[in-house]
Amino acid sequence: DQQVKQNSPSLSVQEGRISILNCDYTNSMFDYFLWYKKYPAEGPTFLISISSIKDKNEDGRFTVFLNKSAKHLSLHIVPSQPGDSAVYFCAASARGDKLIFGTGTRLQVFP
Amino acid sequence: KAGVTQTPRYLIKTRGQQVTLSCSPISGHRSVSWYQQTPGQGLQFLFEYFSETQRNKGNFPGRFSGRQFSNSRSEMNVSTLELGDSALYLCASSLASGANEKLFFGSGTQLSVL
Numbered sequence: 001d002q003q004v005k006q007n008s009p010s011l012s013v014q015e016g017r018i019s020i021l022n023c024d025y026t027n028s029m030f031d032y033f034l035w036y037k038k039y040p041a042e043g044p045t046f047l048i049s050i051s052s053i054k055d056k057n058e059d060g061r062f063t064v065f066l067n068k069s070a071k072h073l074s075l076h077i078v079p080s081q082p083g084d085s086a087v088y089f090c091a092a093s094a095r096g097d098k099l100i101f102g103t104g105t106r107l108q109v110f111p
Numbered sequence: 112k113a114g115v116t117q118t119p120r121y122l123i124k125t126r127g128q129q130v131t132l133s134c135s136p137i138s139g140h141r142s143v144s145w146y147q148q149t150p151g152q153g154l155q156f157l158f159e160y161f162s163e164t165q166r167n168k169g170n171f172p173g174r175f176s177g178r179q180f181s182n183s184r185s186e187m188n189v190s191t192l193e194l195g196d197s198a199l200y201l202c203a204s205s206l207a208s209g210a211n212e213k214l215f216f217g218s219g220t221q222l223s224v225l
Contacts, residue, residue, distance in 0.1 A: 006153075036214075042218050043201055043203070043215075043217050043218050044214075045216070089154060093211065098159060100156070101146070102153050103153035104153050
């Protein structure tokens with residue numbers, strides 16, 4: 001049972017445009033959400049997080065939105081850059097329990 | 112500050128063999144978690160160790176085991192390897208235990224079971 005779902009395995013966006021990566025979850029007990037980015041041959045690196053008491057968190061070009069009623073999380077990257085091309089994983093946890101990761105979305109930013 | 116180090120980087124084994132993977136966390140980090148990454152399955156949590164104690168365990172069979180040493184280094188062992196165990200095994204360390212702690216991942220060990 002996949003509690004964290006990333007239904008789009010890949011996304012292609014032109015440089016300078018907005019990239020929107022989506023994530024859905026099923027466990028209403030999740031209260032902390034994170035995004036990790038992974039380049040080939042490297043481990044994932046932390047990108048941005050959000051607590052369930054917020055509905056938005058921004059860090060530079062990256063903004064995460066949380067819609068608790070829809071159990072939906074999204075990551076916006078504006079403007080997208082070629083260096084953003086990577087696999088993005090969303091993850092969630094309930095009350096500090098283990099992180100549950102999604103299956104990942106491969107983002108390709110082309111010139 | 113050195114990052115999380117995983118050895119070996121690549122490993123080829125045959126069915127039925129056993130394998131041990133090693134992880135050295137960032138200096139000062141006391142929590143080590145292990146994940147399995149396979150295409151289409153994302154990162155599946157294996158287990159977490161903190162101060163030499165297993166704090167949490169994922170839904171993997173008993174063939175998968177781990178341990179943590181007093182210097183926080185961790186090893187993961189898989190016995191009686193199966194073809195489906197072929198995956199990238201990632202180790203992550205954090206200062207303390209708990210999912211709200213930022214995880215720092217190593218580059219992983221790519222295991223191929225033939």
